[in-house]
Amino acid sequence: MLNGFLKKFLGKSDSKDVAKKRLKFALIYDKLEVSDETLENLHRDIVEVISRYFEIDHDAFKLDIHRSDDLSALVVNTPILSAKHR
Amino acid sequence: MEGKIIVVTSGKGGVGKTTATASIGAGLAMEGKRVAVVDMDIGLRNLDVVMGLENRIVFNVVDAVKGKCKLAQAAIKDRRINNLFLIPASQSDNKNVLIPEDMVRFGETLKAEYDYILMDCPAGIERGFENSVAAADEALVVCMPEVSSVRDADRVIGLLYARSITPKLIVNRIVPEMVERGDMLSHEDIVDVLSVDLIGLVPMDDNVIVSTNTGNPLVLQKESKAGAAFLRIAMRVNGRTDLPIEVPRAQGKFWKRMGTKFGLGK
Numbered sequence A: 001m002l003n004g005f006l007k008k009f010l011g012k013s014d015s016k017d018v019a020k021k022r023l024k025f026a027l028i029y030d031k032l033e034v035s036d037e038t039l040e041n042l043h044r045d046i047v048e049v050i051s052r053y054f055e056i057d058h059d060a061f062k063l064d065i066h067r068s069d070d071l072s073a074l075v076v077n078t079p080i081l082s083a084k085h086r
Numbered sequence B: 001m002e003g004k005i006i007v008v009t010s011g012k013g014g015v016g017k018t019t020a021t022a023s024i025g026a027g028l029a030m031e032g033k034r035v036a037v038v039d040m041d042i043g044l045r046n047l048d049v050v051m052g053l054e055n056r057i058v059f060n061v062v063d064a065v066k067g068k069c070k071l072a073q074a075a076i077k078d079r080r081i082n083n084l085f086l087i088p089a090s091q092s093d094n095k096n097v098l099i100p101e102d103m104v105r106f107g108e109t110l111k112a113e114y115d116y117i118l119m120d121c122p123a124g125i126e127r128g129f130e131n132s133v134a135a136a137d138e139a140l141v142v143c144m145p146e147v148s149s150v151r152d153a154d155r156v157i158g159l160l161y162a163r164s165i166t167p168k169l170i171v172n173r174i175v176p177e178m179v180e181r182g183d184m185l186s187h188e189d190i191v192d193v194l195s196v197d198l199i200g201l202v203p204m205d206d207n208v209i210v211s212t213n214t215g216n217p218l219v220l221q222k223e224s225k226a227g228a229a230f231l232r233i234a235m236r237v238n239g240r241t242d243l244p245i246e247v248p249r250a251q252g253k254f255w256k257r258m259g260t261k262f263g264l265g266k
């Protein structure tokens, strides 16, 4: 009890609160991880869809996941050679 | 008879899967059910020594699955607890000798013979895990109040959900003094992080080591708090969901307890 009082008084936080916070972040981060296989499949599917509407440069097509502290973004970048008119 | 297969799993090793399997299996048998506990840790068998049945192994689970023996020949009957049977792992093979399809078939054979079948899953999420969950109807996930164990539990829970199994959580090796001091995750913290239903809380207890030293069932040890906790889990598994979950408390002094009561402990 005294121990607890002192901790509060000195403004020290419980180590389990640190553990919980770290865990929550770790679990979120773990779930954002994507396997190479998934990325390759996604790459193929996106190219297929875009190709229905545009002539694109397949070699220059780029697919990336950009991560920062509080945000994860899927970035697709592709040069368009021409639009398909139908 | 149409039994139920329950896998006991965790991702991480050394958190208490084997201890839980032996004790919950014993508890279910004491409830009058016909129970088989299956050691799926092929190549690293241990459920046999924990249960004190290591001297009676003739055939093992690989023999039974591959049809080299009858199920009844591989199942060792516990002489202290009625209706409890162990199907030991093989020690000479590795996990890849079995495939999930084998286990689905074997599961049907087991279900025809027993009310409850507990699969003691090995650590990891590879083939040994896949074989252990292949035929499972339900799952018990064991974790310790510790960061790496909870993280691994989360991973395994995700894999179980992907197989349409909604697991129940056992938090094992709780040290109440540390929880009260704020130096160990409480079960509320863990449930909050994992969003999963709890089925029981088991304290750290020296009797666990004592009982594995001698091979005597933990649940028959009168003063064992862990044994009593596992018995309650067995009853809840067996449908007694009205049974409240007991939270392990520190033995501490009166004032310490009063302090906790009035919120001064933390």
Ligand SMILES: Nc1ncnc2c1ncn2[C@@H]1O[C@H](COP(=O)(O)OP(=O)(O)O)[C@@H](O)[C@H]1O
Pocket (backbone or CB within 6 Å): B010, B012, B013, B014, B015, B016, B017, B018, B019, B020, B172, B173, B174, B202, B203, B204, B205, B206, B208, B209, B212, B226
């Ligand atoms: N509640 C407990 N209190 C004390 N020791 C425990 C408890 N549960 C498990 N242990 C010990 O922890 C170790 C690992 O347990 P075990 O059941 O073999 O884990 P796993 O099967 O998950 O690898 C063993 O030495 C066991 O005796």
Ligand SMILES: [Mg+2]
Pocket (backbone or CB within 6 Å): B017, B018, B041, B046, B120, B121, B122
């Ligand atoms: Mg084990």
